[in-house]
Amino acid sequence: MKHWFKSGKPWIWLTAGAVSVSLIAVLGLMAMIAWRGLSFFWPAAIHEIEVQANDGTTQTIIGEIYDSEEIPIQRLQESGVQLDNFDEPTLRRILLKVGNREYVPLDFAWVMVPQIVRDETPADLARLERSKDGNFYGYVVAVLENGEPVATGETIRDELDRRIERAVEIGEEADALQSAEIGAINYQLNQLRLERRRLELNDKLTMEAEQAIADREQALRDEYQELEQELFALREQASRDAVVMRDMRGVEVTLPMYRILDATFPNDMSLLAEIGHFFKQIGNFITEDPREANTDGGVFPAIFGTVFMVLLMSVLVTPFGVIAAIYLHEYAGRNAVTRLIRIAVINLAGVPSIVYGVFGLGFFVYMVGGSLDQIFYPEALPSPTFGTPGVMWSAITLAILTLPVVIVSTEEGLSRIPSTLREGSLALGATKAETLWRIILPMASPAIMTGLILAVARAAGEVAPLMLVGVVKSAPMLPVDGNFPYFHLDRKFMHLGFHIYDVGFQSPNVEAARPLVYATSFLLVTVIVGLNLTAIGVRNHLREKYRSLEH
Numbered sequence: 174m175k176h177w178f179k180s181g182k183p184w185i186w187l188t189a190g191a192v193s194v195s196l197i198a199v200l201g202l203m204a205m206i207a208w209r210g211l212s213f214f215w216p217a218a219i220h221e222i223e224v225q226a227n228d229g230t231t232q233t234i235i236g237e238i239y240d241s242e243e244i245p246i247q248r249l250q251e252s253g254v255q256l257d258n259f260d261e262p263t264l265r266r267i268l269l270k271v272g273n274r275e276y277v278p279l280d281f282a283w284v285m286v287p288q289i290v291r292d293e294t295p296a297d298l299a300r301l302e303r304s305k306d307g308n309f310y311g312y313v314v315a316v317l318e319n320g321e322p323v324a325t326g327e328t329i330r331d332e333l334d335r336r337i338e339r340a341v342e343i344g345e346e347a348d349a350l351q352s353a354e355i356g357a358i359n360y361q362l363n364q365l366r367l368e369r370r371r372l373e374l375n376d377k378l379t380m381e382a383e384q385a386i387a388d389r390e391q392a393l394r395d396e397y398q399e400l401e402q403e404l405f406a407l408r409e410q411a412s413r414d415a416v417v418m419r420d421m422r423g424v425e426v427t428l429p430m431y432r433i434l435d436a437t438f439p440n441d442m443s444l445l446a447e448i449g450h451f452f453k454q455i456g457n458f459i460t461e462d463p464r465e466a467n468t469d470g471g472v473f474p475a476i477f478g479t480v481f482m483v484l485l486m487s488v489l490v491t492p493f494g495v496i497a498a499i500y501l502h503e504y505a506g507r508n509a510v511t512r513l514i515r516i517a518v519i520n521l522a523g524v525p526s527i528v529y530g531v532f533g534l535g536f537f538v539y540m541v542g543g544s545l546d547q548i549f550y551p552e553a554l555p556s557p558t559f560g561t562p563g564v565m566w567s568a569i570t571l572a573i574l575t576l577p578v579v580i581v582s583t584e585e586g587l588s589r590i591p592s593t594l595r596e597g598s599l600a601l602g603a604t605k606a607e608t609l610w611r612i613i614l615p616m617a618s619p620a621i622m623t624g625l626i627l628a629v630a631r632a633a634g635e636v637a638p639l640m641l642v643g644v645v646k647s648a649p650m651l652p653v654d655g656n657f658p659y660f661h662l663d664r665k666f667m668h669l670g671f672h673i674y675d676v677g678f679q680s681p682n683v684e685a686a687r688p689l690v691y692a693t694s695f696l697l698v699t700v701i702v703g704l705n706l707t708a709i710g711v712r713n714h715l716r717e718k719y720r721s722l723e724h
Contacts, residue, residue, distance in 0.1 A: 203698065210695040213688035214454035216439040216447050219298040219310055220269070221421075223291035224284055231290065234282060235298065235310045235421040236271035239684065254285075268684065272300075272308035273420055280307055281684040296441035301418070302434045304344075307469060307685070313436075314417040314425055322417075333436050336414045340430040347407040350400060353655065358397045360656045365390055370552035458692065467646065467676050468685045472693055474648055478564070478666035479700060481652055482643075483633050485568035485662075486575070490628055493572070494579025495614075495621055501580070502587045503609065522577040530638030533570030538562055538642060558663050564652045565662035567643035571635060575628035582627065586620020587613065615719040622712035626705050633701045636670040644671045646679075669697040 217237040225231050243263045265286045274280045301309040316324040316332050324332035369386050372378040411431035418426050437450060461471030497518075505511045542559035550558040559565070590613055598608040614621075636644075645665040652664045673693050680686035 203695075206691050206695045206698070209688065210691035210693075211455070213692050214451050214458065216437060216442055216450045218294045218440055219300060221291075221293045221295055221298060222269070222284060222289055224288045225290045226288065233421050233423075234269055234271060234284060236269035236282070237300075237310075238267050239270045239281065240268040241265060242268075270308070270684070271421065272310045274306045276420060276422070276424075276426070280682070294440045296438065298440055299418070299436055299438050301416075301428065301436050303428075303432045304434055304464060305432055307465060309418060309420075309426075309428060311418040311420040311426070314419050317415040317417060317427070319413055320415075330436075330438070333416060336416075336430050337433050337436055340411050340414060341434060343407055343411040344431055347404055347411065350404055350407070355397065355400050355404065356650075356654075357656055358393050358400070362390060362393055365393075367552045374551055459696070463647065463672075465685075466681055467672065468680050468682050468689065472667075472669065472672060472696065474651060475667040475669045475672040475693075476696070476700065477651055477653075478644075478648065479633060479669045479697070480704070482564055482568050482571070482639075482666060482668065483629055483704060485564065486571045486632050487625060487629060489568060490572035490575050490579055491621070491625055494576050494624060494628075495583050497576070498580045498583035498587060499609065499614075502584050503605075503613070518577045518580050522581075525637075526574060526635050527637040527641075529570055529574045530641035533566055533573075533638060533642040534562070537566045537569055542566065561663070562641065562643040562665060563663045564643050564666045567639050567666070570638050570642050571632040574635065574638065575632050578627045578631065579621070579624035582624030583617060583621050586617035586623075589620070590616050615715075618715040618719065619712045622708055622715065626708045626712070629704050629708060630701055633704065634670055634697070636668070636674055639668055639671060644668045646671075646675050669693055669700065673697065 219235065219237055222234045222236075223231055224234060243265050245263055246261070249264065266283050267286065269282050269284055270280060271277055271282050272280050295312075297312055299311065299313050303309060313329055313333060314325070315322040316329060316336055318336075365386050369378065369383070372382055408431075412429060414430035415427050416430060416433065416436075418428060420426055439447075442450065458471045459476065460473050462474060463472060464470035501511065501514065505514070538560065542557065542561065542563075546554060546558050546560040594612055594616075595608055598612050599605065603611070643665055645667065648665055648667045650661075650664060652661050652666055653659060654661070673690055676686045676693065677690040
């Protein structure tokens with residue numbers, strides 16, 4: 174046994190076991206997040222449940238089963254719930270998503286299993302996904318056009334799908350018109366206002382300049398009126414159709430078609446249809462904007478903001494980190510000052526991220542951004558342009574946060590390059606700068622990419638500093654659009670990490686938001702893995718490309 178310990182094999186097995194446990198824990202966590210997140214998109218059966226109260230009255234509830242739990246009877250009795258003829262110590266209850274927010278006090282309801290006298294899943298039960306007020310559950314009674322029924326009975330499903338598709342297309346056309354063309358006119362009008370103010374501050378607002386600006390404004394307003402009339406016409410077309418639904422109260426409700434995004438009959442779906450609906454919902458989640466205080470809809474602005482901010486951060490941190498590492502390793506003397514700088518760089522990696530956020534807010538936003546506004550954008554004051562949190566300050570703050578990682582990784586790569594290569598290059602007549610550019614940096618590029626991978630992984634998941642320097646709950650516009658200069662780095666943005674925090678802890682509807690927390694978490698991990706795999710692919714390519722320089 175003593176010889177076995179001295180051989181080192183126990184430590185090999187211990188290390189292998191630790192790695193295996195860590196790997197199993199990570200994979201288990203990912204599997205749990207994926208299961209809870211992706212199951213949200215699977216079409217759940219809609220139940221029609223009849224519940225009998227203690228006084229003998231019955232109530233019909235229609236909805237999807239969201240959760241179930243075993244609860245002690247004593248806890249229910251302490252909360253005022255009375256259950257007759259039930260002697261078990263625990264009771265099972267289910268959580269139903271009943272939707273129909275405008276007609277019921279809560280769109281989630283707990284139901285005691287012993288009180289259920291009937292539980293059915295009729296094939297005619299429909300779920301309508303709406304742009305406002307969440308899902309609606311019930312039976313489709315009729316499809317209306319200008320208030321007159323155009324479909325009932327067996328043809329109602331096909332007609333409903335056609336009408337919804339028409340309303341969605343018109344709605345998308347109206348949204349595109351409002352966000353693109355009308356938005357561009359509003360942007361140009363605002364630029365003209367700033368131009369007038371700029372000329373006024375510089376005492377250059379002559380009568381000719383004022384008249385030229387007024388003529389351009391009038392032309393834009395005339396174009397705006399035409400587009401507005403077109404927008405009103407589209408909205409009138411969209412409001413033509415409606416659908417009559419019978420809800421769980423037995424009341425027939427008329428819903429405008431322009432608010433309905435999709436209609437499904439989950440209880441009458443085949444497996445193939447369920448799979449198709451599953452992937453369709455995932456696609457909608459990735460490509461659509463959020464709705465209902467981020468508790469419904471998609472997360473496209475958050476995906477775009479996260480990727481855009483990380484890419485901008487990478488562009489900033491890579492050159493500065495590489496230059497700093499080159500100076501420390503290739504040029505700086507081996508003295509106390511250099512050692513002090515290295516200690517400071519290492520210590521920077523241990524500073525809490527919220528401290529970077531406070532620094533970014535005080536220095537970049539208020540000091541640098543405020544100075545930029547006074548120098549370059551005085552016409553916009555007192556409304557700040559860069560003197561307010563935005564995506565540029567977020568990227569710079571995270572670049573400083575991840576700078577130590579890039580410096581240390583790059584310096585490690587430089588230290589692994591044999592000194593004989595430097596000496597040989599210099600002996601052949603190359604300057605030190607040429608040696609760095611043609612020999613050292615290509616060979617150190619895999620280490621540089623490793624630092625970038627670590628920087629991206631950390632920056633993509635950071636939330637605390639972003640809450641101070643640029644991220645918001647809902648961003649009306651993306652940092653990139655069709656208006657010059659196309660990249661608007663002063664704008665605020667959405668982020669997947671903050672979206673998870675907002676949905677999980679700031680949502681007005683906790684039950685509805687819970688599955689979105691898991692789905693968004695899984696998406697954030699997927700985005701980080703995708704960015705890292707891209708960087709790893711580039712690193713491996715560079716490693717193979719410059720492998721010959723090592724021999």
